[in-house]
Amino acid sequence: MKVMNTISTIEMPHTVTMNAEDQTVIIFDWDDTICPSSFVDQCKIDTYRDLPLHYQNLFKEISRCAEKCLEAASKFGEVLIITNSDDGWVRYSAEKYIPHILPILDKYRIVSARTRYESYYPNQPLCWKAAAFAHEVNEVYSYCAKAASANVSMDSIDVDDKVSTVSDGSFDTALTSMSEDSLMGGEGQQQRQVISFGDSMEERTSVKIVATQLNATAKSxxxxxxxxxxxxIGELVMLTSSMTYLCTQKQDLDLEIGRGQAEKTCERYLNARNGSAVRIQQGKKA
Known part of the structure; x- marks a missing residue:
């Protein structure tokens, strides 16, 4: 991951478990973040079983890596999936292309920003996503505040309605150079933060808007x-291994993953999984 300069639904029934002290909201995009939507579009397939066996195996690995990544994020806060696709698309596309992830999707709140906000902001996908971010994050913080003031646990609450950056170098450099003082933790150090993982500027911009509104740290x-x-696969593996760093930094982060980094990480991951050498050519649609 390369450090960049800082830039100024009808819901499905869902029950979350969170404590009053939780102040971290982690938002995943869906298309081209977890689901390989552009790839299946280009291949013009109906289901992942229409692909050659090699690609079927890669799609299974995507499901496995996504599950691990979502679980890793859940250790640090409330995890949401917010998409600009239509309501129902996440489960529909998961069933067709990455069905092995279906059993764990019910653990996470899924929101269609488009379904909720397109009528208010026609042809403005950034506004859909920013509005969904603002509403969902504010809901989490409101519940946390109510629970804290009442001094009660918020386990199993139904929420149906509900930068200082490194100047140069790679994300690996940022990891190795961090100090204990730069990490969150300890009594009185709890702070609000909104973290976004996605492939477009819509997420990158939305998280900064919402974090500013809610006096939270913005990370993307x-x-x-x-x-x-x-x-x-490479992106999800990188994100999973870096989740502690991302979620415990006190300061704003604005990062991006490079293609070469993702491909090399995938190679290492598949080599470890298969016990044999796998070579992915950079830039090739493997």
Whole structure:
């Protein structure tokens, strides 16, 4: 991941578990962040089983890596999936293309920003996503505040209605150079933060708008646009291994993943999984 300069639905029934002290909201995009939507569009397939066996195996690995990544994020706060696609698309596309992830989707709140806000902001997808971010994050913080003031646990609450950056170098450099003082933790150090993972400027901009409104730290990791299945695997593996760093930094972060980094990470991951050498050519749609 390369450090960049800082830039100024009808819901499904869902129950979350969170404590009053939770102040971190982590938002995942869906298309081309978890689901390889552009790739299947280009291939013009109906289901992942229409693909050659090699790609079917990669799609299974995407499901496995996405599950691990979502679980890693859940250790640090409330995890949401917010998409600009239509209501129902997340589960529909998961069933067709990455069905192995279906059993765990019910753990997470899924919101269609488009379904909720398109009528208010026609042809303005940034506004849909920013409005959805603002509403969902504010809902989480409102519940946390109410629970804190009442001094009660918020386990199993139904929420149906509900930068200092490194100047140069790679994300790996940022990881190795961090100090204990730069991490959150300890008594009295709890702070609000909104973290976004997605492949477009819509997420990157929305998280900054909402964090400013709610006096929270803004963090974003921008994924590749139109990624290959292998690149998605690499991105998810990188994100999972870096989740503690991302969620415990006190300061704003604005990061992006490079194609070469994603491909090399995928190679290492698949080599470890398969016990044999796998080579992914950079830039190739593997």
């Amino acid at each position: 990791v921008m994924f590749l646009q139109s990624p290959s299945p292998a690149q998605i």
